[in-house]
Amino acid sequence: MALSNDIISQQNLNINSGQKSIALSIQCFETWRKYIYDLCGIYYQDNKKYLLESRLLKRINFLGLNSFEEYFDYVKFSVSNGAEKKYLYEAITINETFFFRNQPQIDAMMTAIIPEIMAQGKRKIRVWSAASSSGEEAYSLSISFFEVLKPKFPALEMEIVGTDISNAVVETAKKAVYKEYSIRNTPSYYLKKYFKMSPAGFELVPHVKQNIQFKLLNLYDDIGMRGMSSFDIVICANVLIYFDQNSKIKVVNHLYNSLNRGGYLFIGYSETLHNISKSFKIVNFPKTVGYKKE
Numbered sequence: 001m002a003l004s005n006d007i008i009s010q011q012n013l014n015i016n017s018g019q020k021s022i023a024l025s026i027q028c029f030e031t032w033r034k035y036i037y038d039l040c041g042i043y044y045q046d047n048k049k050y051l052l053e054s055r056l057l058k059r060i061n062f063l064g065l066n067s068f069e070e071y072f073d074y075v076k077f078s079v080s081n082g083a084e085k086k087y088l089y090e091a092i093t094i095n096e097t098f099f100f101r102n103q104p105q106i107d108a109m110m111t112a113i114i115p116e117i118m119a120q121g122k123r124k125i126r127v128w129s130a131a132s133s134s135g136e137e138a139y140s141l142s143i144s145f146f147e148v149l150k151p152k153f154p155a156l157e158m159e160i161v162g163t164d165i166s167n168a169v170v171e172t173a174k175k176a177v178y179k180e181y182s183i184r185n186t187p188s189y190y191l192k193k194y195f196k197m198s199p200a201g202f203e204l205v206p207h208v209k210q211n212i213q214f215k216l217l218n219l220y221d222d223i224g225m226r227g228m229s230s231f232d233i234v235i236c237a238n239v240l241i242y243f244d245q246n247s248k249i250k251v252v253n254h255l256y257n258s259l260n261r262g263g264y265l266f267i268g269y270s271e272t273l274h275n276i277s278k279s280f281k282i283v284n285f286p287k288t289v290g291y292k293k294e
């Protein structure tokens with residue numbers, strides 16, 4: 001994107017606490033918004049302009065660049081653009097999560113869905129935490145599996161895959177060490193049994209980690225998504241809210257294809273598949289719903 005004098009004149013190059021304070025013009029916001037949308041389906045609404053501005057600004061200041069236009073060129077055209085996308089994803093995503101965020105969903109899986117799948121003769125359940133952020137959702141499932149199902153069905157196995165677009169959170173997930181904030185909703189009984197205190201924080205015990213792998217995946221990437229298949233349960237929670245209608249349809253269609261027949265999709269508490277997909281059967285569980293692939 002060429003830097004017109006016009007745009008440069010809109011920049012307010014104040015020096016504030018050693019950091020440049022520059023403005024994101026409407027025109028440049030549109031350019032960034034389209035670029036981000038095409039990359040990963042996240043659609044920044046007009047009222048989120050300030051959020052995008054402040055998040056990109058941190059990276060711009062870190063790199064010592066002078067404008068949002070300059071950073072756009074840096075991401076898009078510089079030889080290091082592959083590497084820079086990693087930082088861009090970190091800047092534009094919201095990674096809020098915590099352990100046991102949606103207990104009714106976990107209860108539905110442990111008490112109804114997995115026994116239903118086991119009734120088909122299966123002894124290995126495959127679960128995908130799509131957009132797993134720093135891993136709390138995936139580890140909550142693993143803890144629940146070891147607490148609720150493994151004692152009753154010792155031969156049962158659960159394999160969990162956690163994926164996210166942001167490298168920083170995937171690395172945190174692999175480390176499996178958490179601060180107080182993440183465990184604020186965790187029963188103290190679980191804290192004693194499944195975590196050990198280390199100077200770095202609350203660290204998960206080895207056996208609840210060994211059945212989980214974390215990797216990078218962009219839910220908007222058709223090729224990567226085609227590689228995700230044969231899951232019994234997919235949880236894609238609190239990420240569709242950042243997408244627009246078309247990207248939701250595209251992603252949910254991939255999630256449908258990633259499931260085995262008889263498998264279930266769960267989404268966030270405040271999310272819906274209304275006007276997104278008619279392929280699933282809605283199944284009610286206490287205080288939650290699951291979307292079944294029949």
Ligand SMILES: C[S@@+](CC[C@H](N)C(=O)[O-])C[C@H]1O[C@@H](n2cnc3c(N)ncnc32)[C@H](O)[C@@H]1O
Nearest residue numbers: 040093095096097131133165218219237238239
């Ligand atoms: C708010 S967190 C939700 C984490 C967890 N599922 C939960 O409900 O607690 C949303 C996550 O979605 C990820 N995300 C956003 N867009 C994505 C995309 N296109 N592909 C994969 N992950 C994405 C973000 O990096 C972030 O970690």
